[in-house]
Ligand code: AMP
């Protein structure tokens with residue numbers, strides 16, 4: 001694991017993450033700089049820089065997880081829409097070089113944004129993680 005990878009540090013429990021859920025291959029936590037409340041990331045537990053070096057099974061696991069997390073976000077937050085996307089390489093806008101997928105609640109009239117520089121308040125991130133976690137169907 002690259003020592004300077006913030007997502008590896010969160011997975012290892014060495015950095016604070018607002019964890020929603022985890023399974024064998026993936027971990028889901030709140031984006032610390034949410035573009036809107038409920039902005040969630042699903043990451044592979046193993047470190048891959050991006051889709052080009054990631055294991056296909058790990059990517060499939062993120063995809064599988066995205067369905068239950070998307071439904072949980074829909075149920076907990078009732079957004080009108082939900083953006084699901086991931087970026088590969090700095091030229092594509094990737095800023096954390098550990099494979100991950102974004103799930104971003106969307107509502108009519110909101111600007112389509114991918115990144116924010118404003119950190120979420122810890123209590124808001126914790127509350128959002130708890131609400132989404134609670135809404136995951138077994
Ligand atoms: P990307 O630009 O697709 O690589 O997305 C990386 C995301 O990670 C951005 O949306 C950041 O806001 C988010 N991020 C950066 N640091 C942290 C952190 N410590 N915990 C959670 N999310 C983070």
Ligand code: ZN
Pocket residue numbers: 002005006007008009046047048097098
């Ligand atoms: Zn990593």
